[in-house]
Amino acid sequence: MVGFLNLGEISLAHYGVLFLDELPEFNKSTLEVLRGPLEDRVVTISRLNSSITYPCNCMFIASMNPCPCGYYGSNEKECSCRDDQIKKYINRISGPLLDRIDIHIEVEGVKFEKLGNDIPSESSCDIRKRVNNARNIQLKRYKEYNIFSNSELTPKLINRYCKLKSKEKKVLESAFDRLGLSARAYSRILKVARTIADLDSSENIEISHLSEAIQYRSLDRKYWSR
Amino acid sequence: MQGNLELLKKNIISIVGSRSCSENGKNLTRKFAYELSQCGITIASGLAKGIDTVAHLYSYKEKGKTIAVLPNGFNHIFPKENIGLYEKILDNGGLVISEYPPDIKAKSKYFLERNRIVSGLSLGILVVEAAYRSGTSVTAKLAKIQGRKVFALPHEIWDLHGVGTNRLIRTGAILVTCVEDIFAILDSEHNDLYSMLPTIDRYNINAYINTSPDDKFLDNHVRNFDSLKPLKAYNLLNKKTLKNNEYQFVYDLISDIPISINEICKKTNKSISDISNALFFLELEGYIKKVAGGYVCILNN
DSSP, X not given: OOXXXXXXXXXXXXTSEEXXXXXXXXXXXXXXXXXXXXXXXXXXXXXXXXXXXXXXXXXXXEOOXXXXXXXXXXXXXOOOOOHHHHHHHHTTSOHHHHHTOSOBOOOOOOOHHHHTOOOOOOOHHHHHHHHHHHHHHHHHHTGGGTOOSGGGOOHHHHHHHSOOOHHHHHHHHHHHHHHTOOHHHHHHHHHHHHXXXXXXXXXXXXXXXXXXXXXXXXXXXXXXXX | OEEOGGGGGSOEEEEEOOSSOOHHXXXXXXXXXXXXXXXXXXXXXXXXXXXXXXXXXXXXXXTTOEEEEESXXXXXXXXXXXXXXXXXXXXXXXXXXXXXXXXOOOOHHHHHHHHHHHHHHXXXXXXXXXXXXXXXXXXXXXXXXXXXXXXXXXXXXXXXXXXXXXXXXXXXXXXXXXXXXXXXXXXXXXXXXXXXXXXXXXXXXXXXXXXXHXXXXXXXXXXXXXXXXXXXXXXXXXXXOOSSGGGHHHHTTOOSSOBOHHHHHHHHTXXXXXXXXXXXXXXXTTSXXXXXXXXXEOBOO
């Protein structure tokens, strides 16, 4: 009998979203195993008498606290963690895994007054319009390559569709020098910049798109460089 | 003990403060450590991160020299980053004290035990920054029991780094704003001290911070009390001046207290992409840096 290997969470999320809340609370080995599938978009499970490859083309989203108590860097409350505790907590997420996450954002705690207020913000409906617009641009652009979005671009296609002009190239170069970005970050920054440009309905990647994309790689500079 | 034992006969003032200190705390420590040791006062501290490190750094080369009291044996300097500083202190005629055998590693218990020596050595301790719950407050308590003077620097009431010092002042510590205040108190018991005073130039801010327009501004205000007005926190900071004015409106909002990108957007009414663009270039040019909780400015010096 060929054993049927059950689908894991990452394959169940194929063409969907895999959301891991409290990322550092996961087993380190579990997290490290994610590296390959996130890169290749397929996961291979090998057992004694069978080996199966499942697709897992998902959007990977994760959230975490900055430290065990949750208040490191907060202006509201003093963090009660020791330096080494924070370091240990942060280091549960390895650099290589972090590099495979395109966008890092730090969010502040929500203040109580804000929970119930009704200051108008952009509605999900409007955002949907913007996103669909960008998606359509990408669908049209990649018609012949059998891919759907910027995230699936291969290095060859990146060269073709994420071309930078000399001025932008210079900015990216100096950013790499000054901010100490990793080589793996390079293509990811380009893809994110391409997406930001698409949201802007812009043909080329401008400096503002590029700098916004670089800003989204901030956490490794802030926390992991400690 | 290692180093120059003669230092123990001198007048010693301990500078203590939190390990996770603010830029402001560092500047204050710089000022006091430098000026006190210029007057021949020996600065004692604990070779820990933050305030302690700055206190040693700005006194070990000066007339007064510095004393470091360790919570561990000589073979296990903690934190490791300060091994270089430890060696510098010894090379420059400073003194390092430990009550533990050389092979003992630091333990949290030893930190508290170490604090009693830091306070006991000195005529008085100067608390620069202390958070609500901190070892610094314990040192202050010990100093009080040992009959030492406790000097504390006042802070803004919403400054988390200053909660402890403000509480100390409320419960009887002596509020000081300059070196002269410390001498005035100690003078009644140690007559020789006050006579040392003229050796320093009272308002020579250049000595420890590069002069910028803001400093001159502050300096004038200190001299003319009549015109003393409330100053905004970032006016006191020794910020760099932008070469390019394009992003001035963003730079103005950034001080030594971390501010998040959301807050900057709210205050300027600009979009995230505009602001991140500005922040990116400010960071690239070395005006600001990212820390946990947002952006802070990089100060001159």
